Amino acid sequence: MLNIEEIRSQFPILQTRVYGRPLVYLDNGATTHKPLVVLNKLQEAYTSFNSNVHRGVHALSDKASVEYEGARETVKRFINAPLVSEIIFTSGATASINLVAFSFGERYISAGDEVIISEMEHHANIVPWQMVCKRKGAVLKIIPVLDDGTLDMERYRELFSSRTRIVAVTHVSNALGTINPVREITRIAHDNGVPILIDGAQAIQHGNVDVQDIDCDFYLFSGHKVYGPTGIGVLYGKSEYLNEMPPWQGGGDMVDRVTLEETTFNELPFKFEAGTTNFIGAVGMAAALDYLKSTGIEEIGLREKELLDYATRKLEGIEGLRIIGTAPEKIPIISFLLEKVHMYDAGMILDKMGIAVRTGTQCAQPLINRFGTDGVIRASMTFYNTMEEIDALAAGIVKVKEMME
C-alpha cells in the first residue's frame, strides 16, 4: 500500500493553489510533476558537477561523464535492455521516433516499400513516417481502431506484404488509455520478418517495461512524462539495426576521425548523440526512474487501477457524459464528451475551479476524428492523484452542466 499523503509531500507543485483553490492536476498524460529527489539531483548537478561530458580530463568533466554514463546504466536496467550501448539519449520521444524514421528509412526503406502504423498514434508517431514515406516513395499502411478503442488485430495481420519494412505502434494510447498487446503485436511483426518500434511515451510511467520480454527492436520514451526533466528522452534499439543505420545528425561526440574530406563515426551509442547532450537532464531522469523503482512499480500499477475504476464509475454516473475508449486494459486516462456542453467551455470552467484537464485533439487527430468528434476532454491520472480529486472532477462536471445546459 502506498502512502499517498507522504508521496504527495514529495511533489512540491501539488501544494499549489490556482484561483485560490487547491490544484487538482489531471493532465499527467501531457507531463508529470517532479519529486524532490529529481529537483535535488538537478540542483546538485548544476552546483557540483556541471561540466561538459566526454570532453575534458579535468575532475568536473570526469564526474559529469561518470554521472551521465551512470544514467545510461540506470535506463538500461529500468527497461532490461541487453546492452548499455543500445541506450541512446535524445531530447524526447518525438526526437527518438524522428531518429529512427530518418535513419532506418535511409538504410532500409526504398520506393514501393511499406510501413505499418496504427490509427491510434500520437502525431509524433505518424508525421515522421509520412515524411520518410514521401521522401522514399514508400506507402503508409494503417491498423484500424475498433469501437472500444482497441486495435483491429485481424486487420493488422492482413497488412503485411513482402514490401513491409517496419511496424511502428504505441504501447499505450495517450488519447484513450488503451494498453496494446505489444508482445503479440511484436510476435506477429517478427513472424513476418519485420522489425518493430514501440512508442512507450505513455507506458513507461505506469508499469514494468521489459524490452527483452517484448522483444521489440526499438523502444522509446520521454523523461518529462516519467517524473523527470523536460528535454531528455531515450531510444533503445537492437545493435543489429543501430550498427547498420547511418547517423542522423553530425557534430561533436558522434565522430571518430574528421578530416576536411570525410568523417568516420563513433561507436554506439555516441554515433547517435551529436553535440552537447542534455547530460543534466539524463541524470535527473535517472533519479526519477530510481524514485519509481523505490516507490514500487507494481504498487503504482495497483493504485492507478483503483483510481481508474473509481473515476470510471463516477463519470459513468453523470447523465449526458460519454466516455471514449473503453478497452479492457487501460492506464488511468479517461477521455469524454458532454452531450450539451462544448469541450472548451467545460475545460475553461473546470480550470476556474482549479481542475486541470486537457481539451482538444490530444495530438491524435486521426484517432479523435475516427470517433466522430474534433476533440475530447481528457482526465489523465497518476499514482499521486486522490479519490477526493476525482470527486472534485465529477462535482465540477455536474456544475459545468448546471451552468451551461
Ligand code: PLP
Ligand atoms: N507518443 C505519445 C504516445 C505521446 O503521448 C507523446 C506526448 O504526449 C509523444 C509521443 C511525444 O512526446 P514528447 O512531446 O515528449 O516528445
